[in-house]
Amino acid sequence: xxxxxxxxxxxxxSNVVLSQFLGICPFLGVSKKVGTAVGMxxxxxxxxxxxxxxxxxxxxxxxxxLKLEYLQTIAFILIIAALVQFVEMALKKFMPSLHxxxxxxxxLITTNCAVLGVAIxxxxxxxxFIESLVCGFCTAVGFLIAITIxxxxxxxxEYNDVPKSFRGTPIVxxxxxxxxxxxxxxxxxx
Amino acid sequence: xxxxTERLKNGIITENPTFVMMLGMCPTLAVTSSAVNGLGMGLxxxxxxxxxxxxxxxxxxxxPDKVRIPGFIVIVASFVTMIQLLLKAxxxxxxxxxGVYIPLIVVNCIILGRAExxxxxxxxxxxxxxGLGMGLxxxxxxxxxxxxxxxxxxxxIFGVEFIPxxxxxxxxxxxxxxxxxxxxxxxxxxxxxxPSATNVEKDDSMSCGGDCASCTGASCVANKGIIExxxxxxxxxxxxxxxxxxxxxxxxxxxKAAAEKKED
Numbered sequence: 001x002x003x004x005x006x007x008x009x010x011x012x013x014s015n016v017v018l019s020q021f022l023g024i025c026p027f028l029g030v031s032k033k034v035g036t037a038v039g040m041x042x043x044x045x046x047x048x049x050x051x052x053x054x055x056x057x058x059x060x061x062x063x064x065x066l067k068l069e070y071l072q073t074i075a076f077i078l079i080i081a082a083l084v085q086f087v088e089m090a091l092k093k094f095m096p097s098l099h100x101x102x103x104x105x106x107x108l109i110t111t112n113c114a115v116l117g118v119a120i121x122x123x124x125x126x127x128x129f130i131e132s133l134v135c136g137f138c139t140a141v142g143f144l145i146a147i148t149i150x151x152x153x154x155x156x157x158e159y160n161d162v163p164k165s166f167r168g169t170p171i172v173x174x175x176x177x178x179x180x181x182x183x184x185x186x187x188x189x190x
Numbered sequence: 191x192x193x194x195t196e197r198l199k200n201g202i203i204t205e206n207p208t209f210v211m212m213l214g215m216c217p218t219l220a221v222t223s224s225a226v227n228g229l230g231m232g233l234x235x236x237x238x239x240x241x242x243x244x245x246x247x248x249x250x251x252x253x254p255d256k257v258r259i260p261g262f263i264v265i266v267a268s269f270v271t272m273i274q275l276l277l278k279a280x281x282x283x284x285x286x287x288x289g290v291y292i293p294l295i296v297v298n299c300i301i302l303g304r305a306e307x308x309x310x311x312x313x314x315x316x317x318x319x320x321g322l323g324m325g326l327x328x329x330x331x332x333x334x335x336x337x338x339x340x341x342x343x344x345x346x347i348f349g350v351e352f353i354p355x356x357x358x359x360x361x362x363x364x365x366x367x368x369x370x371x372x373x374x375x376x377x378x379x380x381x382x383x384x385p386s387a388t389n390v391e392k393d394d395s396m397s398c399g400g401d402c403a404s405c406t407g408a409s410c411v412a413n414k415g416i417i418e419x420x421x422x423x424x425x426x427x428x429x430x431x432x433x434x435x436x437x438x439x440x441x442x443x444x445x446k447a448a449a450e451k452k453e454d
Contacts, residue, residue: 078263
């Protein structure tokens, strides 16, 4: 039951983009077409899940026994940066087809604050390994949902007669705002 | 000293990170629910920016070029950790208000951008002033947005309430309000034709919009991938076209030969 609450709350109620404001840059930057948005979302899901899987044991098996909890930020950002590189190399070698579809987005993810944010939140919320894994995966799925919906709406906006000063970024931000209102409606679920 | 004042002006006005360059959007949207939070976040980032710029500038000849980005990240992360511990000890209310966004200063693109674009190429004193200018510009932007949201949403400025409770539009201090305030801000900039990253003619194929004039280098990694992919696609298309042309020529030749044979 606890896991179910985590799934709903991390995916919908406190959506990573629309209520926590993590990963705004790719959310606004790579949401021009649905295809690329799904690619980016899938790459983020992949990296966040693996990052949660690795940062958790490192925190509890290395940093806590050595009383080095204050090195959390430094350790996590280095792990994530190295991990993204490693994942890219591994994909290139073992899964070239997946690399072909996700490859372009992987370097972008190092600067995605959602990865670090989720890793830190998992520790500060005191989740156990399974919970933090589920939370990481569902948060990333929340990102995938949000960016895909935004890309779908943006493709439609292309054909609309937007007031001149609202063309470009402003109308995207207005769209994001309306989406955030819609996602506020999930607040009663948990 | 002249270059120092120029750096300050550049950071606060000419290349203001919030209004002109639109960098560091995550904290801009997340912590500006009140003016105090915006000010606190801005000043925290300023301190980190000054320290990291100074340190990176000092070490610019020691850090090998190939590993400079991981090096910068370690330096920035160390300063962020120090500031986080100091805030926890002396300003606990700010620490709890900003929460996870303090460690996330590490991935704020303003800091890495300034390190890459300025501090790694210039001497210490101008770098410090560059950090100070950029930091104050960021603080100014966050505080302005924070004041707007606080006036509409809570009827107050810096916690001093002057609009009665019935006229508060709580929407503005919640998440959707952040997006809407920023939307109107960029729309006003578009309307007034002010210099901003949002109203230059964009080449959509690049993540930064191909806007090299105001690029800090932070998105070069992303662009490199995109450019490489584009080149590969162009190459493939060219090869395909060449193949088709060759096939066509071959077919034409064969047809001609066949026609000649027939004539014979």
